[in-house]
Amino acid sequence: MHSMVWLWTTGRHHTAWLQGAGSIFLVVITFIAYDTHTLAKTSLEQIKLAKKERDAVTMRNYNIAYDCFCKVQHDLISVMQTLVDGTFGSKPQAALYPENWPDVTEALSDRIPETALPAIRLGTELRVVDFAVSEFFSAYRDDKRACESIVIEHVKQGVEQCNALRQAMERSSPNS
Numbered sequence: 001m002h003s004m005v006w007l008w009t010t011g012r013h014h015t016a017w018l019q020g021a022g023s024i025f026l027v028v029i030t031f032i033a034y035d036t037h038t039l040a041k042t043s044l045e046q047i048k049l050a051k052k053e054r055d056a057v058t059m060r061n062y063n064i065a066y067d068c069f070c071k072v073q074h075d076l077i078s079v080m081q082t083l084v085d086g087t088f089g090s091k092p093q094a095a096l097y098p099e100n101w102p103d104v105t106e107a108l109s110d111r112i113p114e115t116a117l118p119a120i121r122l123g124t125e126l127r128v129v130d131f132a133v134s135e136f137f138s139a140y141r142d143d144k145r146a147c148e149s150i151v152i153e154h155v156k157q158g159v160e161q162c163n164a165l166r167q168a169m170e171r172s173s174p175n176s
Helices: 002-009 015-085 101-111 113-138 141-172
Strands: none
Touching: 015 101, 015 113, 015 141, 101 113, 113 141
């Protein structure tokens, strides 16, 4: 009993006990620090992987957007050629405004923020061209001439908007 009282009152402050407790404490702290280091290293690797995947998705979306933009530009030039050579209206015109244009605008502006406004303007102009072409095909024979001049004006504006978007892309990303 006497030794238990001594251990409780005096022995617990004995240097051997303190060194032992300190050693155990250091082992526990070292294990926790190593585990934290491992977690931090794993987290950093996961962040790098997520960033790489996000960059790949962004680049893929940008490439899809760029291809869509090139198709729109080609379609506008085709409409302009039919207007110039007089074959416009001989067959129905497919819609110029792509269904995925909002996604295209978002992908372009994510990659090159300066293209957001020109892409929105081009999308609006494509809708106007589609409406003007639709009006042309639903107009009576006498009104077709007036509708054709409206189509010509809007196609010219669409081509200008296309050029503005292309220039914004070239200014902002010369190596893409």
